[in-house]
Amino acid sequence: MTTAAVKPxxxxxxxxxxxxxxxxxxMADDPSVHVLGEDVGTLGGVFRITDGLAAEFGDDRCTDxxxxxxxxxxxxxxxxxxxLRPVVEMQFDAFAYPSFEQLISHVAKMRNRTRGxxxxxxxxxxxxxxxxxxxxxxxxxxxxxxxxxxxxHVVTPATxxxxxxxxxxxxxxxxxxxxLEPKRLYWSKASWSPDAPSAVEPIGxxxxxxxxxxxxxxxxxxxxxxxxxxxxxxxAEGWDLEVVDLRSLVPFDDETVAESxxxxxxxxVVHESNGFGGxxxxxxxxxxxxxxxxxxxxxxRVAGFDIPYPPPMxxxxxxxxxxxxxxxxxxxxxxxxx
Amino acid sequence: MKKSSTPVQxxxxxxxxxxxxxxxxxxxxxxAAPLLPDTEPYRVLGTPAAAAADxxxxxxxxxxxxxxxxxxxxxxxxxxxxxLAVYPSSTxxxxxxxxxxxxxxxxxxxxxxxxxxxxxxxxxxxPVEVLSLLRGDRHxxxxxxxxxxxxxxxxxxxxxxxxxxxxxxxRLKGDDVVALALxxxxxxxxxxxxxxxxxxxxxxxxxVFLVQNNGFAISVPxxxxxxxxxxAHKAVGYGMxxxxxxxxxxxAVHTVLGEAVERARRGGGPTLVxxxxxxxxxxxxxxxxxxxxxxxxxxAWRAHDPxxxxxxxxxxxxxxxxxxxxxxxxxADEMAAGLRERMNADPVLDPMDLFAxxxxxxxxxxxxxxxxxxxxxxxAGEPR
Ligand SMILES: Cc1ncc(C[n+]2csc(CCOP(=O)(O)OP(=O)(O)O)c2C)c(N)n1
Numbered sequence: 178m179t180t181a182a183v184k185p186x187x188x189x190x191x192x193x194x195x196x197x198x199x200x201x202x203x204m205a206d207d208p209s210v211h212v213l214g215e216d217v218g219t220l221g222g223v224f225r226i227t228d229g230l231a232a233e234f235g236d237d238r239c240t241d242x243x244x245x246x247x248x249x250x251x252x253x254x255x256x257x258x259x260x261l262r263p264v265v266e267m268q269f270d271a272f273a274y275p276s277f278e279q280l281i282s283h284v285a286k287m288r289n290r291t292r293g294x295x296x297x298x299x300x301x302x303x304x305x306x307x308x309x310x311x312x313x314x315x316x317x318x319x320x321x322x323x324x325x326x327x328x329x330h331v332v333t334p335a336t337x338x339x340x341x342x343x344x345x346x347x348x349x350x351x352x353x354x355x356x357l358e359p360k361r362l363y364w365s366k367a368s369w370s371p372d373a374p375s376a377v378e379p380i381g382x383x384x385x386x387x388x389x390x391x392x393x394x395x396x397x398x399x400x401x402x403x404x405x406x407x408x409x410x411x412x413a414e415g416w417d418l419e420v421v422d423l424r425s426l427v428p429f430d431d432e433t434v435a436e437s438x439x440x441x442x443x444x445x446v447v448h449e450s451n452g453f454g455g456x457x458x459x460x461x462x463x464x465x466x467x468x469x470x471x472x473x474x475x476x477x478r479v480a481g482f483d484i485p486y487p488p489p490m491x492x493x494x495x496x497x498x499x500x501x502x503x504x505x506x507x508x509x510x511x512x513x514x515x
Numbered sequence: 516m517k518k519s520s521t522p523v524q525x526x527x528x529x530x531x532x533x534x535x536x537x538x539x540x541x542x543x544x545x546x547a548a549p550l551l552p553d554t555e556p557y558r559v560l561g562t563p564a565a566a567a568a569d570x571x572x573x574x575x576x577x578x579x580x581x582x583x584x585x586x587x588x589x590x591x592x593x594x595x596x597x598x599l600a601v602y603p604s605s606t607x608x609x610x611x612x613x614x615x616x617x618x619x620x621x622x623x624x625x626x627x628x629x630x631x632x633x634x635x636x637x638x639x640x641x642p643v644e645v646l647s648l649l650r651g652d653r654h655x656x657x658x659x660x661x662x663x664x665x666x667x668x669x670x671x672x673x674x675x676x677x678x679x680x681x682x683x684x685x686r687l688k689g690d691d692v693v694a695l696a697l698x699x700x701x702x703x704x705x706x707x708x709x710x711x712x713x714x715x716x717x718x719x720x721x722x723v724f725l726v727q728n729n730g731f732a733i734s735v736p737x738x739x740x741x742x743x744x745x746x747a748h749k750a751v752g753y754g755m756x757x758x759x760x761x762x763x764x765x766x767a768v769h770t771v772l773g774e775a776v777e778r779a780r781r782g783g784g785p786t787l788v789x790x791x792x793x794x795x796x797x798x799x800x801x802x803x804x805x806x807x808x809x810x811x812x813x814x815a816w817r818a819h820d821p822x823x824x825x826x827x828x829x830x831x832x833x834x835x836x837x838x839x840x841x842x843x844x845x846x847a848d849e850m851a852a853g854l855r856e857r858m859n860a861d862p863v864l865d866p867m868d869l870f871a872x873x874x875x876x877x878x879x880x881x882x883x884x885x886x887x888x889x890x891x892x893x894x895a896g897e898p899r
Contacts, residue, residue: 219734243740244701271670272670275705310600311600313648482888483878487869488648488652490651
């Protein structure tokens with residue numbers, strides 16, 4: 178035991194480790210939390226996020242299921258009906274699709290259909306996004322499908338701290354949460370102590386990752402580090418960019434976003450998901466509705482192209498990077514106000 | 516297919532008659548009532564039955580097996596050298612891969628899963644084109660119509676309904692075409708597997724399902740995948756024959772698949788074949804198999820290796836000598852050397868290819884995006 182006076186040492190930890198710890202702590206605190214999915218038991222998941230859970234809590238708490246996503250989520254619905262808190266792992270973004278029938282027709286709607294009598298506290302963890310050289314079907318940004326389905330919360334961390342805090346909050350939520358894990362940030366590191374984990378923040382609050390005054394970059398998940406890097410690079414051009422990390426796409430924190438854009442007067446939404454029908458359209462519309470009289474330029478979007486995710490050798494041309502963000506910032510009608 | 520001939524009686528419309536009528540005696544719906552599969556996999560090699568086999572066929576299968584083994588080894592090596600992004604090896608499963616390709620005729624179709632590069636190569640496709648997916652330059656590097664091989668399917672079991680639909684369409688058109696679809700033991704848990712089996716049986720589609728039961732779905736052993744006595748038993752509930760075969764006995768797999776293809780061709784409908792085999796390597800190069808299985812288990816299967824089983828048979832029968840084996844090895848080495856050389860050249864990729872083939876006709880949005888990328892590439896001084 179450490180005494181209260183001794184601060185736990187901060188050590189570099191990866192997002193993957195923080196997520197593992199969040200699952201572990203949630204299971205230790207609440208016996209109704211059960212993890213299920215493909216390879217989550219003995220193997221500890223293909224990304225090792227469930228490493229050690231079966232050993233510590235037993236196979237009934239962390240279960241290797243048959244290979245069937247619809248079955249995994251469908252049985253999770255039944256488990257939740259009976260008072261458990263299932264945390265489901267989908268192995269990759271594109272392999273969650275067989276479960277959409279259960280997700281859209283039942284997980285998202287059960288509370289509403291039963292007039293509140295049958296809430297479903299299910300967390301669906303989905304590694305998502307590209308940038309890891311994955312072959313076909315391993316790099317989808319599927320957030321728009323989830324966002325377009327009323328009844329689901331959609332959450333995505335961008336930092337090691339948030340990975341822990343948001344996953345704890347997701348599991349504690351009485352509503353179903355689709356928890357999107359940016360797989361290319363799994364190995365990103367930060368000083369973090371598993372013995373004094375970050376406070377569990379409520380779902381639905383965006384955060385200003387970097388304050389600035391010239392324009393606001395609105396982003397989330399895998400694109401947060403890209404925007405922070407762009408903001409650093411933009412200093413050379415004389416722009417002081419603010420970066421807002423949404424953390425939660427549903428619920429959407431209109432307040433934090435609008436407050437920032439009213440202050441800066443300019444905004445660019447940045448995400449990896451394709452632009453057409455993607456999250457950026459919704460975000461740009463909301464910003465415009467709330468900040469119209471403060472805007473010096475239309476809200477722009479930087480997104481993945483409107484194409485099926487390309488083969489790994491071409492993905493660098495598809496993914497929105499620092500240059501595309503800076504190009505968009507340059508198009509925010511700076512001449513007009515000088 | 517003949518409908519059951521039980522006459523349907525119109526019930527009189529009285530309240531009393533709404534009581535359920537007893538069901539007619541149970542009748543199998545298909546002409547050939549499927550029997551429960553044996554619980555012992557069918558074997559030929561090492562039994563007296565092998566003596567009846569055509570030596571020319573055996574030698575051909577041997578050559579293919581040796582080449583197949585070499586292909587797997589070379590692809591694995593290319594992964595270590597960074598030439599492939601990933602390789603799900605079928606080492607240990609070559610008998611299934613080769614037999615699947617060998618039993619098909621020119622006009623038939625193969626529906627491979629992501630682990631079945633070898634089957635696609637054995638069907639005649641250019642190995643470099645097949646490996647394109649795993650190298651990471653194309654999603655599908657070959658033209659599926661060239662040798663009638665559907666794209667390697669990564670989302671598990673999703674290729675099975677496609678095979679059924681294609682076979683059904685061919686039959687509707689009056690064409691003599693059989694589809695053979697490959698799936699792993701894990702894939703049999705997916706809904707698509709069950710739906711495909713059911714459609715195939717109801718439509719009596721000329722399709723053969725080959726389940727390569729290699730013991731594992733990544734880390735998950737078969738015992739956690741199914742409680743059925745065998746995967747072949749699953750056929751029975753859908754009304755089709757299920758066959759269980761030793762998946763490392765190439766002659767047995769060839770025989771059973773050949774019969775199933777022939778049955779489908781004659782209008783006898785679908786068959787489910789379960790081949791019991793073993794995945795000798797890790798799931799892919801990214802996997803650590805020591806986390807979920809013992810080396811002793813792997814060693815036990817090594818003694819039942821498909822290449823060695825056939826080689827022993829051939830040598831005992833005097834069909835193969837050192838010279839013959841040496842020739843087969845040399846042919847395999849030459850194939851591997853050629854593959855190595857071609858794979859060591861970097862593929863030449865045009866980033867503008869991102870926008871090709873998304874639609875038959877490009878949308879104005881995609882044209883705009885293509886222009887944006889073109890401008891970026893020009894600014895970066897990339898050659899057109
Ligand atoms: C729908 C779907 N879910 C999950 C995966 C991830 N995945 C790839 S291979 C694999 C295991 C497949 O096992 P099996 O069907 O037995 O085939 P094998 O790998 O043994 O050839 C899994 C879970 C996938 N590709 N598709």
